[in-house]
Amino acid sequence: MLRTWLTKWKRPLVAVCALAVIGGSGWFLYTKGPLGPPKVTVAKAHKENLKPAVFGIGTVEARLAYTVGPTQAGRVLSVLADHGDVVQAGQVLGEIDPVDLNPKVQSAAAAVAKAQSSVAVSEAQVRDTYSRNALAQTNAKRYNDLLAAQAISAELADSKQNEANAAQAAYESAQASLAAAREEVARAASDQNALVSQRTNLQLVSPVNGIIVSRDAEPGTTVVAGQSVFHLVDPATLWVRTRIDQSRFYGIAIGQPASIVLRSRQTAPLVGKVARLEVQGDNVTEERFVDVMFSDLAGLIPLGELAEVTIDLPPVTDALVVPTAAVKRIDKQNGVWIVDNGHLRFQPVTIGAQTLDGQTQIIDGLNPGDAVVIYSPKQLTDGMSVRVEKKP
The missing domain is CATH 1.10.287 (Helix Hairpins)
Known part of the structure; x- marks a missing residue:
């Protein structure tokens, strides 16, 4: 009798099973699979103490550099100094032929x-x-x-x-x-x-205590007024002309401590401090220039060398923090994507200090515990349905 029943209901059972498989597959594809809402990784806004810092790359330059040359045309009679020589103020470096x-x-x-x-x-x-x-x-x-x-x-x-x-x-x-x-x-x-x-x-005299970085003419060379014969710098005025992203310029002030890593001494950071904030920035690269002075060069003269600079900003206590990856700029407005009942909402925020390990202070616009999106495989829009995956 069972065999008769199975023979009678075989086709309906196969159809029901097929519909169940198709329905289950469709449900999985649209809810958990690639056809469903995109998965987004979120993190919650929370409070912690921040030690913000700003990172930039620059070139070692001299704040005081001098070009020594004649005030009238003439022929170089002698040169008494060479590249790398340490000279004193008033020292004769060379002479122009006096003729008559x-x-x-x-x-x-x-x-x-x-x-x-x-x-x-x-x-x-x-x-x-x-x-x-x-x-x-x-x-x-x-x-x-x-x-x-x-x-x-x-x-x-x-x-x-x-x-x-x-x-x-x-x-x-x-x-x-x-x-x-x-x-x-x-x-x-x-x-x-x-x-x-x-x-x-006609005597070419050093104006300061310094070091010669180039000798630009030899005896017998005819030079004109103002042409360089010697180029020297004051080694006590070396600093790093550092490029800082304009969005990270907030909070930098003269006198703040800094760490300088030269390309030639990557395992031995040098101590420095912010000496000048340049007024003119670079509107092409959207960077500002910060001049960081060395506290002690230990006898080094790394002119023209690239350096990595980390400027320590004042610490911030009990700051509301989100991962920097969550902060987006849309229509000239900083903000974060908040997940609200499975849907996205762009929330404008006011940002403050940032750390080098990827944390950003939120001054206004968020509350502790708000879930913000830090990663999405797709472009996000207001009202989009998403599936939440917490930050590991």
């Missing part, structure tokens, strides 16, 4: 000596004319007294007065000649000083 300046300086010195001799002659003339004038004035006074007593004629008194006037004029002329001679000495000395200054200016 040395004979001109000697000629100017001779002109000064001649002018000084003329001063000596004029001073002697002044003394002579002074003595003659004093005698003539005395004689004129005596003869005028005799004329008043009617002891001599008026002609004789007038003659002595004329001699006194001539002596006075000669004395004044000698004084004028002495003043002119002294002015000539001053002029000749000024000319001589100008030539000496030109001669001294």
